[in-house]
Amino acid sequence: MGGFVIVYRMSVRQLLRLSPVWDAYKSLAAYPDYWYWRLRGRPLRHVPHIVKRRLLVDHARSYKLKVLVETGTNLGQMIAATLPYMDEIWSIELADWSYQNACRRFAGDGKVHLVHGDSGAKMHEVAPKLSQPCLFWLDAHDGDRLTPIREELDAIASHSHLVPGSVFLIDDSPCFDGRNQYPTMEWMHEFTRTRLPGYRLENATNILRILPESR
Numbered sequence: 001m002g003g004f005v006i007v008y009r010m011s012v013r014q015l016l017r018l019s020p021v022w023d024a025y026k027s028l029a030a031y032p033d034y035w036y037w038r039l040r041g042r043p044l045r046h047v048p049h050i051v052k053r054r055l056l057v058d059h060a061r062s063y064k065l066k067v068l069v070e071t072g073t074n075l076g077q078m079i080a081a082t083l084p085y086m087d088e089i090w091s092i093e094l095a096d097w098s099y100q101n102a103c104r105r106f107a108g109d110g111k112v113h114l115v116h117g118d119s120g121a122k123m124h125e126v127a128p129k130l131s132q133p134c135l136f137w138l139d140a141h142d143g144d145r146l147t148p149i150r151e152e153l154d155a156i157a158s159h160s161h162l163v164p165g166s167v168f169l170i171d172d173s174p175c176f177d178g179r180n181q182y183p184t185m186e187w188m189h190e191f192t193r194t195r196l197p198g199y200r201l202e203n204a205t206n207i208l209r210i211l212p213e214s215r
Contacts, residue, residue, distance in 0.1 A: 044174075047206050053081040055207065056169065060085055060135050063167050063212075067132060071119035071140035071152055076102045078137060079112060087111065090126050092119040094140065120151030127155050133165030141172050147181050157195040164198050168210035173203050 056078065060068070066087040070078055073093035079102070083089065092115040093099040099116045106112040115122050119140040136156065141147045149170065156162055178184040183191075185203075192201045192210055202209045 044206050049077060049081075051205065052171065052207070053078060055205070056082055056135060056137055057085055059167050059169065059209075063133075063135070063165075065133060065135040065167060067130060067134040068137060069126065069130065069134045070137045071123070071148070072138075073098050073102045073114065074139075076105050078139075079106060083109070083111065089113065090115065090130070092117065092122045092126065092140065094118055118148060120148030120155075123152045123155035124158075127159040127162065130159075130162060133162060133167075136166060136168045137171075138168065139171040141175065147175070150181075150183060153191060153195070157191075163196055164212050164214075167212070168196075168199075168208075170208040170210070171206070173206050173208045176208070 056068070059065070060082070066085075068079075068082050068086050068089045070089065070091040073079065073091040075098065076091075079089055079091055088111055090113045091102065093102060094117060096116075099114060102114050106114065115126060138149060138152055140152070141149075153168075156166070156168075175182050176185055176188060178187075188208065189201055192199050196210060198213050199210050200213050202211065
């Protein structure tokens, strides 16, 4: 009987995660998280999602970018937050469940293009389909262990029609210390200098920003 109850409870939770109720819950939960973060003095070890999505919207407006390219769809929260400001959104996700959930959540929305697979490889397929400078939100990291960031940046930089003009925001800057698959900050500066001429690299609130020098 106990085993049956556990399976039943797990099934209910899984069903909730596949429903609009879960989407609403995650959206509302972002606000207590944000205010608690402020009360603690805004520690950099945890930057709330609300801060990140405001950063994306601010950069989109400042640089007049109407296309978002995201790696790491996860729960689709960034798509939902930026959708009112974008004409087009491309999001690449490796995990089966996250991709399927995003397909459910954004079904029928012609502005959202979801891509299933390794973003390091899939960016080579997405980049040629982009016809104008974009806001890139590169967040396809697996904790501090795995990241396709080198491959993603290489794919983007290889398409000259995307630069200059695009803006690159990369989450989790403390991970960029050369361990595991992460490049060092020195590598990031060198890549920016050699592959993205006319850009500068900045680091603030745990987010790397590769921005056009002309601004």
